[in-house]
Amino acid sequence: MSPFRPVDEQLAILMRGVEFGDTTTRVNMAAELRDRLTESARNDRPLRVYCGFDPTASDLHLGHTVPMRKLAQFQELGHEVIFLIGSFTALIGDPSDKTSARRQQTEDEVREHARTFTDQAWKLLDPDRTLVMYNGDWLARLSFKDVIELATNFTVQQFLVRENFSVRFEKGDPIWLHELFYALMQGYDAVATKTDVQIGGTDQLFNLLAGRKLMEAYGLRPQTILTFPILVGTDGVLRMSKTTGNHIGIDEAPEVIFGKVMSIPDNAMRNYADLVTRWSPAEIAQRFAQLEAGALHPRDLKMQLAAEIVEIFQGAEAARTAEEHFRTVFQQRELPPDMPEITLLEPISLIDILTNTGMVGSKSEVRRLIQQGGIKLDGEKVDDFNMLISPDTEHILQVGRRKFLKLRQG
Numbered sequence: 001m002s003p004f005r006p007v008d009e010q011l012a013i014l015m016r017g018v019e020f021g022d023t024t025t026r027v028n029m030a031a032e033l034r035d036r037l038t039e040s041a042r043n044d045r046p047l048r049v050y051c052g053f054d055p056t057a058s059d060l061h062l063g064h065t066v067p068m069r070k071l072a073q074f075q076e077l078g079h080e081v082i083f084l085i086g087s088f089t090a091l092i093g094d095p096s097d098k099t100s101a102r103r104q105q106t107e108d109e110v111r112e113h114a115r116t117f118t119d120q121a122w123k124l125l126d127p128d129r130t131l132v133m134y135n136g137d138w139l140a141r142l143s144f145k146d147v148i149e150l151a152t153n154f155t156v157q158q159f160l161v162r163e164n165f166s167v168r169f170e171k172g173d174p175i176w177l178h179e180l181f182y183a184l185m186q187g188y189d190a191v192a193t194k195t196d197v198q199i200g201g202t203d204q205l206f207n208l209l210a211g212r213k214l215m216e217a218y219g220l221r222p223q224t225i226l227t228f229p230i231l232v233g234t235d236g237v238l239r240m241s242k243t244t245g246n247h248i249g250i251d252e253a254p255e256v257i258f259g260k261v262m263s264i265p266d267n268a269m270r271n272y273a274d275l276v277t278r279w280s281p282a283e284i285a286q287r288f289a290q291l292e293a294g295a296l297h298p299r300d301l302k303m304q305l306a307a308e309i310v311e312i313f314q315g316a317e318a319a320r321t322a323e324e325h326f327r328t329v330f331q332q333r334e335l336p337p338d339m340p341e342i343t344l345l346e347p348i349s350l351i352d353i354l355t356n357t358g359m360v361g362s363k364s365e366v367r368r369l370i371q372q373g374g375i376k377l378d379g380e381k382v383d384d385f386n387m388l389i390s391p392d393t394e395h396i397l398q399v400g401r402r403k404f405l406k407l408r409q410g
Helices: 007-012 023-043 062-074 107-114 117-121 146-152 154-161 164-173 177-193 202-217 254-262 266-276 281-293 300-316 316-331 351-358 363-371
Strands: 048-053 078-085 130-134 197-201 224-228 341-344 375-377 395-399 403-409
Touching: 007 062, 062 078, 062 197, 062 224, 062 266, 078 177, 078 341, 107 375, 107 395, 117 300, 154 164, 154 197, 154 316, 177 202, 197 202, 202 224, 254 300, 254 316, 266 281, 281 300, 281 375, 300 316, 300 403, 351 363, 351 375, 351 395, 363 375
Parallel strands: 048 078, 048 197, 078 130, 197 224, 341 403
Antiparallel strands: 375 395, 395 403
């Protein structure tokens, strides 16, 4: 008897949330996936499924977790999952969602960023059942002749019809040759891993289709592709990205995650509910029906959303504490009871306190925050960049809306 669930049941789970922007592609990919699942059950062989993640920053954010959750579903259904770290493609920089060239990273930067990726991935994936691979293991070995052979499978016109490239072409902005290589490299990942299914965002569709084309060119059965909508950042407009500063890191403090979710625009809540929560489609529909009918306040729905997201990555107790912290600091306008403290023994500059404690990353950032009114001392906005703080009384220092520091007398 097959160890896998019935094909129809698996298909319903795995196709949930899939979006191509094209009905024909969805029908074709669903049919392909059904065939593969049927063969998997008949031959008692798990499907080989992968998704690649370029380590462009040191932390995974909620946007990364959308395809990771689908990997986890495949894993729970008994299939083989590959967590592919783009140790080589990160050196090029994916232009898929960019209207300008992405800054290229150094090998040292990529290595440092990749270091924490796998540890954070285990918040969603089972480490004992996940194969971690690095595409530098095969891409770095390609000769220039190999790259030329890959390029013979594509035309320049195929790249120029991509929206991000076409916009830049019409504006006369540069399109660098190395950006065109990215799709070739990602496509070759599919050849090297010989996978049945690849998962990615809707903005990755061109690259995933490139993988199918290259697999055919190498005499392999083309992979089935599943793409998913893009999670918007805290601004509610742009794709979530650490580069644009609109991200929510899954390893951030619970109260920070909670506060950032509470800061998203109301019109972004459905996007987060659909892509990040564990709520069923029926539960999501019910919540938003109540919202539309006026039976549920947007703030209360957002509180539910924030608590759910914190609980997924930090646990139920952390979600409860984060909600209490938010209510105390933002709703009741009281100071958090557990703020960090330091003792002052002599007068010290505001800059030194903020940078030495890590509340602010640099002196230039301190200056910017002061100009924007983002730093307060005892509830009053600070406007003096050279302020000295005396140790003769207790003070409360606040940076932004979420960071507090108690300055005690020496």
